Amino acid sequence: MSIHFYNTISRQKEEFLSIEEKKVRMYTCGPTVYDFAHIGNYRTFMFEDLLRRYLEFRGYEVIQAMNITDVDDNTIRRSREKGVSLKELTNEYKAGFHADLKSLNIQPAHQYPEATQYVSEMIEMVQELEKMGFAYKTDDGSVYFDIGKYDGYGKLAHLKPDEMERGERVTDDSYEKEGARDFALWKGYKPEDGDVEWDSPWGKGRPGWHIECSVMSTELLGAHFDIHCGGVDNIFPHHENELAQSVCANGSKFVNYWMHSEYLLVDNKKMSKSLNNFYTLRDLLDKKYPLAAIRWMLLTTHYRQKLNFSVERLDEAQKAVNRLREFVSKLADYDGQGHDDGKNSVMSAKADFTAAMDDDLNISGGLAAIFELVRWGNRAMDNEELSKEGAGKILKLVQSFEHVLGVLTMKEEPSPKLDTVYIESKIAERNAARANKDFARSDAIRDELADQGIELIDTPDGTKWKLK
């Protein structure tokens, strides 16, 4: 059995073969840190997390690098609007980004290269391209990549340069260019750039957007590596340009598998800043949606499928997570004396899960395998057919699935104003009332706590409580 991934460049599923045995090097396009990321952004990082976790589940060692774009038009503009330095601005959002990744239980990449740390390497690569005749300088001190010199241009995005619509962009583009669609490798200094500038052979200026990924991926993963990911909106122009630069500069193959995740939608429209229909992670947490529900929702729709966001889906997601968590705790506590060792169910669940996920991360199929095991296990425990050892085996399997899902053991942020002593005293008071069969009083206390968002659950082991 082998893993297959959909490769954007060939537009079909291909068998996954790593360059090095059991080792995968992947580059994942990270954020531009000029604002808080919204959950549409996080969908992509979640997909990359799933990809990496699954490869690890399948026994690969994964080396992941994720870039941080900390200099570009947006960051410069925003820092000037806010009247802070570029560094100050990007540091703030960089910190926010890392905090969100942690909240969402996204495994940290091994490297987070920042564009501003690699400017001299970028200059070198631009010089190489210029030397080889793939780039040209313009009078304003900029350097452009000449797409006419590279006949593979458009291969990734499946666009033919001469068939692309022109629009009216020539007028609002202040740079001089020989060809209409050549792109900037290096941007000559303009007054709007403020104090953001580097010296270069072409005068002072700053790097173009695309060159950073070519340089940083080459530096950290080598000229030729296994997987490159991002959102579908990165396909063109960003990844197309990166591909052109890297292939021309390094003279070798660049990436074996290009994988892109689809958009997160709101009311069937792309979630974006301009439509003002976005939610940040903080927005959802403020509305008391649990992190596990958010992770589950983002994770469990196939990455190449558009995902229409709604808060109702968060509620559904939370219930599914609860069901799994309940199953795990039942397995852990199980002390039955049945004779079924669960072997068959464990084997088929593992096989079904793996077969589904091997097929381009078919998470729906993977979850079906897990929930079939849940149903079987619950029934076997209820009927005392399962042995204690069997429960242990199932638990172990579920924990290995958890390495892929990363959702059962997620920590929720503690609610700041929670007086646990008060809650416990109310519960004690209610239990006293219940013991006296004063159910009117007991129900009143339950309602009182419910109004404060605290839900009581009576179990054979006593009364438990949780946040609604």
Added chain:
RNA sequence: GGCGUGGUGCCCAAGUGGUCUAAGGGAGUGGUUUGCAAAACCAUCAUUCGCCGGUUCGAAUCCGACCCACGCCUCCA
């Protein structure tokens, strides 16, 4: 204009020629449990896969036309 993606039960969503009278999750319904609830558990829940035609012994799955939704071709995960 060019290039794409998707339309499956009340909702979400797998399945891409026979084992599909269609997986799984949520909701609903019935039951177990409970002082009553809640939660949990069990059971049940599409002869049907946007529409029309065609190919085939056989189609949700292939082909053609059409309708609808969304995206890319410009910064965007």
